[in-house]
Amino acid sequence: MLLYWLGMFGIAAFAITGVISSGKRDMDLFSVVLLGMVTSLGGGTIRDVILSVDAVYWVDDVSYVWVAFLSSVFAFSAVRVIENRQQLFEYADSFGLALFTVVAAEKVLNYGFSSIIAIVMGVITGVAGGMIRDLLSHRPPLVLGKEFYATPAFLGALLVVALEKNIPFHEFNSVYGAALIFILRLFAIHKGLYYPSWLLYKKRSKHDAE
Template identity: 40%
Template sequence: MLLYWLDLIGVAVFAISGVFVAAHSNLDLLGGLALAALTAIGGGTLRDVLLNRHPIFWVRDARYLLVILVAAALAMVYVAFLPPPGYGFLIADALGLALFAISGAQIAEAEGFPSLVVIMMGTMTGTAGGMLRDVMSARVPLIFQQDLYATAAIAGIVAYLVLQKLGAPRSLAVVTGVAVILLMRLLAVVWGAHLPRLHAIT
C-alpha cells in the first residue's frame, strides 16, 4: 500500500509540474493536459516496458489516469487566476522525482532484480517523465543541466537500499530515500550545487 500511495502522489505532483510548464510555454488546455499526462506516466511506462510488466501500470489501474485528470484540472484552475509560482515548478518536480525514484526502485526490487538494475530503474522512473515534458515544451531537460538531478535520485535510492540491507524498517528506508532526493534537489535549486564539470584538455 505504501508503494501504491507513493505512486499516486508522484503522479499527481508530476501532473501539476506538467501544467506549470505548459502555462509557462503558453500551451492551450489540451496541450496542458497532454504535458501533465506525459510527465506523470512517462517514466513509469518506460520502466514497465523494459521490465516486461504487462499490462502497463496505468492500463491495469485507471485510477492513475483519474489522478492525472484531477491534479491537472486543479493546477489549470490555479494558473487561470494566478501566475505559476516561480519556484513552484521546481519544488513540484523535486517532490515528483523523489517519490517516483523510490517507488520505481521498489517495483524493480520486488521483481527480484539486482541492486544496479534497481538503481537504474528507479532513476529512470523519476527522470524520464520530466525529460519528456521538457523536450516536448522545447526546454533543456533538467537532467542535462548542471545542477543535481539524476545524481539526487541515485543517492536517494542508494540510501534506501543501504538501510534495507542494514535491516531498517521499510517505511524508514522509504522516508530517508525520499528525503535525500528532495534535499539534494532543493540544495541544487537554492544554492546551485552541482557535480564537478568535465574539462577537455586542449
C-alpha cells in the same frame, strides 16, 4: 500501501510540472492536460515497458489515469492565481523526482531484480518523466542544467536499496530515500550545492560551444 500513495503523490506533482512547463499563452485546456498526463504517467510507463513483468501500471489500475487527469486540470486552473510559477515548478519537480525514483527502486526490488537494476531503473524512472516533458515543451532537458539533478536521484536510489538489503520491508525505507533526494535537490537549487571542479565537464573544443 505506503508505496501506492507515494506513487500517487508523485503523479500529481509531475502533472503540475507538465502543465506549468508546457503551458503557453492561449493553449487550450485539453492540450495542456494531455501534456500534464504524458509527463506524469511517462516515467513509470517506460519502467514497466522495460521490465515487462506486469502490464503497465495505469492500464492495470485506472485510478492513476484519474489522478493524472484531475491533477492536470487542477494545475491548469490553479496556475492563473499563482504568482511564482517557477518556484512551484521547482518544488513539484523535486518532489516528483524523489517519489518516482524510490517507488521505482522498491518496485524493481520487489520483483526480485538485482540491486544494480533497481538503482538504474530508479534513476531512469525519476528522470524520464521530466525529460519527456522538457522535450515536448521544446526546452533543454533540466537534467542538462548546471544544478545537480541525476546525483540526488542516484543517491536516493542507493539509500533505498541499501536500507532494503539491511532492514527489508521496513515501512519508511522509501520515505528516507525520497527525503534525501528532495532535500539534496532543494539545496542544489537554493544554496548552489555543487561539485568540486574536477567532477565538472570542461569545455575545450568548438563542438561544445554550439
